[in-house]
Amino acid sequence: GAGVSQSPSNKVTEKGKDVELRCDPISGHTALYWYRQSLGQGLEFLIYFQGNSAPDKSGLPSDRFSAERTGGSVSTLTIQRTQQEDSAVYLCASSIGGLTDTQYFGPGTRLTVL
């Protein structure tokens, strides 16, 4: 398991439902990032974790979005009361330490909100 893994790979949900997206970073990587890729907005930063804390949540688009990281490893991005504009590919990346290190990306979760 050398790379970043994400689950599920695809998620279809109905408007108004909550969804959870999971990211398993590369083992030993302390920094974890979530990004969103959508047709209209390109690739956008959402949130950054260093260990279990999130010093930068500036990219979360609304208070319906939240994320946590436990044990300095797995992270979960939760979207409450999903809207159609939340449809996108959600990408997770990890790096060894953060600031100056290369980020390696997972395969993403494609979220479709009907």
Place this chain on the structure above:
Amino acid sequence: AQKVTQAQTEISVVEKEDVTLDCVYETRDTTYYLFWYKQPPSGELVFLIRRNSFDEQNEISGRYSWNFQKSTSSFNFTITASQVVDSAVYFCALSEALHGSGNTGKLIFGQGTTLQVKP
């Protein structure tokens, strides 16, 4: 403000042609990193190169080469003798790396250039 511009939305070439993907960036910091990632049709972003702002040496890796010019704030990527497998979306990205300035290493991406290499 930090910004990355990839003016070329789509490029189409015939196999074995050379192709250059342009990237222009804006940043307030003197310490930063530039990256190129490849996104093939499978969707996963694949890291290609990282360059810090103090290293302006050009780099070559096989058929790939990168030209970093601080004077023009550009970090262009050239594929020599393109192949069909090079078809993908290519993203240029910037991260500000000055410690103690609230930087977190988050990537600012350009809009991407779709490269199609025809046989």
